Amino acid sequence: MSLASDSEFHVDDLPIGPLDDGTSILLTGDDREALESVFYRLVSAEDGEHSLILSTDESGIAVQRSLGDAKRGAKDRSSVLTCTGSSAGNNVTAVDDAGDLTTLGMELSMLVSGPEVAEGRMRSGIFLTSTLCGEADDTRSVYRFLNSNFLTELRRNEAIGVAAIDTSADVGGDANSIVTGMETSFTGRIHVESSGPGSATLEISGLGDDRTVDVAL
Amino acid sequence: MASNTVLCVDTGDGLTETTTRLAEEPRLDPVERTTVADATDYLESESVACVVTEYDLEDGTGMDVVRSVREAAPQTPCVLYTSTRPNEIETDAVEEVIVEYLNKDLPDAGDRLGFVVDDVIAHSAQVGFLAPDDEGSRLDALAEYDVDNLPIEDSFNRLTDLITSHFDAAVAFIGLLEKDEENFLACTGADWDSLTREETICTHSMLQEDVMTVEDIREDKRFANNDQLHDLGIVSYAGANMTTPDGQVIGQVCLIDHEPRTYDAAQQAELQDFAETAMEILELRQSLRAAETEEVAR
Numbered sequence: 479m480s481l482a483s484d485s486e487f488h489v490d491d492l493p494i495g496p497l498d499d500g501t502s503i504l505l506t507g508d509d510r511e512a513l514e515s516v517f518y519r520l521v522s523a524e525d526g527e528h529s530l531i532l533s534t535d536e537s538g539i540a541v542q543r544s545l546g547d548a549k550r551g552a553k554d555r556s557s558v559l560t561c562t563g564s565s566a567g568n569n570v571t572a573v574d575d576a577g578d579l580t581t582l583g584m585e586l587s588m589l590v591s592g593p594e595v596a597e598g599r600m601r602s603g604i605f606l607t608s609t610l611c612g613e614a615d616d617t618r619s620v621y622r623f624l625n626s627n628f629l630t631e632l633r634r635n636e637a638i639g640v641a642a643i644d645t646s647a648d649v650g651g652d653a654n655s656i657v658t659g660m661e662t663s664f665t666g667r668i669h670v671e672s673s674g675p676g677s678a679t680l681e682i683s684g685l686g687d688d689r690t691v692d693v694a695l
Numbered sequence: 696m697a698s699n700t701v702l703c704v705d706t707g708d709g710l711t712e713t714t715t716r717l718a719e720e721p722r723l724d725p726v727e728r729t730t731v732a733d734a735t736d737y738l739e740s741e742s743v744a745c746v747v748t749e750y751d752l753e754d755g756t757g758m759d760v761v762r763s764v765r766e767a768a769p770q771t772p773c774v775l776y777t778s779t780r781p782n783e784i785e786t787d788a789v790e791e792v793i794v795e796y797l798n799k800d801l802p803d804a805g806d807r808l809g810f811v812v813d814d815v816i817a818h819s820a821q822v823g824f825l826a827p828d829d830e831g832s833r834l835d836a837l838a839e840y841d842v843d844n845l846p847i848e849d850s851f852n853r854l855t856d857l858i859t860s861h862f863d864a865a866v867a868f869i870g871l872l873e874k875d876e877e878n879f880l881a882c883t884g885a886d887w888d889s890l891t892r893e894e895t896i897c898t899h900s901m902l903q904e905d906v907m908t909v910e911d912i913r914e915d916k917r918f919a920n921n922d923q924l925h926d927l928g929i930v931s932y933a934g935a936n937m938t939t940p941d942g943q944v945i946g947q948v949c950l951i952d953h954e955p956r957t958y959d960a961a962q963q964a965e966l967q968d969f970a971e972t973a974m975e976i977l978e979l980r981q982s983l984r985a986a987e988t989e990e991v992a993r
Contacts, residue, residue: 575790577790577791578786578790579790579791579793580758580784580786580789580790580791580792580793580794581781581782581784581786581790583793583794583795583796584775584781584784584794584796585781585782587781587795587796587797588780588781588796588798591797591798591801591807611916614791614916615791615916615920616791616823616916616919616920616921617915617916617917618823618824618893618917618920618921619791619792619793619823621822621823621824621825621893622793622821622822622823623793624825625819625820625821625822625825626772626793626794626795626815626820626821627793630795630814630815630818630820633814633818634814649916650915650916650917651914651915651916651917652909652915655899655903655907656917658902658903658904659825659899659902659903660825661902662825662827662828662902663825663826663827663828663902664828665828
């Protein structure tokens with residue numbers, strides 16, 4: 479049973495939320511597995527919601543499997559745009575190149591205008607924004623993309639959004655400075671530090687009381 | 696109510712339908728063009744708030760129009776309004792040209808168009824920089840300072856002279872970050888008036904708590920492809936925030952050099968001191984003016 483009110487989004491298995499409609503989260507960390515685990519818990523849709531995921535590094539099928547692992551049935555409440563693998567059915571759309579922000583943006587606009595998203599509540603996610611930064615020739619294009627295709631959709635729809643950054647990745651410049659800059663544009667930030675097999679420490683800021691919590695993954 | 700010019704590029708019936716839809720919105724003033732060439736000519740001579748274009752055009756594609764927009768006025772939002780699906784659109788030459796895509800075949804496409812155009816204009820939705828989450832409050836804080844009517848020019852010019860000399864830098868400036876551009880209130884070593892926000896380094900520096908330094912902009916993809924910065928001879932950068940008593944960053948005090956350069960912790964602290972001095976000058980002038988206005992009113 480969801481504890482969230484109509485305008486809020488509930489997060490299972492994490493001491494976070496419920497999150498207000500419109501909340502944007504920058505999710506950072508250098509442990510890919512831990513980052514992924516927290517990401518999918520945040521973006522997996524409950525009944526009456528829909529997940530819209532841009533995956534730069536994993537196939538649509540793998541993304542849907544991760545959504546389903548995080549929340550029963552979430553796989554069937556999702557649309558995935560992936561830069562890896564091929565399109566599959568109505569819910570997985572593939573784009574050849576993570577550096578082709580033009581096509582990625584247009585495909586995302588197309589998916590957002592679909593009935594599943596347009597008529598319901600949306601959990602939007604990008605895994606990994608750091609890959610987009612690394613692939614782009616000009617980081618300003620990534621910022622334009624985030625403004626146009628991520629933050630705008632959170633404003634227009636009943637939605638929350640999570641953009642994940644692997645801080646160990648090459649983002650085409652001073653990673654610390656880029657992440658610090660991005661952080662100010664988001665409602666909050668969750669930094670994930672792996673603390674051992676199956677566990678992590680989350681530093682949470684901007685989402686209610688700032689705090690550090692240990693979680694099982 | 697101010698109207699926003701929207702350049703609509705399409706052919707035949709599509710153009711009429713698009714402009715008719717947009718003309719229904721009270722704040723929008725649609726202007727028609729039918730080719731890439733005519734649209735490009737218009738963009739070179741006129742300022743527009745938004746561009747709406749079909750993909751298939753007689754002498755090219757809508758992406759050619761968008762590319763012209765990004766060259767003439769990079770912060771202007773563009774909407775690709777077309778029946779052509781995203782996977783049929785050729786993007787090899789425009790992989791990083793971001794547009795809002797709206798498919799004409801959607802049942803409510805016409806209704807959506809007006810909303811989307813209004814929204815992208817109102818929210819500067821396609822700018823190539825990230826603004827703080829509380830940008831509205833920041834701009835309100837900036838608007839509190841009646842900069843045009845404060846006698847700060849001489850003081851700030853003396854300050855940038857001093858900063859340039861102190862750091863042996865090519866250029867020092869004090870700039871305020873408005874909604875769409877940075878206005879330079881004082882500049883020693885160059886004759887700069889203003890730059891659009893997405894072309895400035897300060898728009899990134901203002902998001903940092905500490906002094907931001909860039910040793911060589913050619914090594915950072917936020918700036919490496921920014922022709923405007925290269926044309927100005929900028930290679931290295933250091934910027935410190937001017938922060939109001941309420942904690943809003945309204946401007947920057949910056950150092951520029953024409954060669955790669957680093958700044959140690961002590962130098963960064965000194966630059967921050969100069970930024971705080973600039974802010975104090977602004978505050979004192981503002982307080983003085985408010986007191987004078989109050990005196991006259993009595």
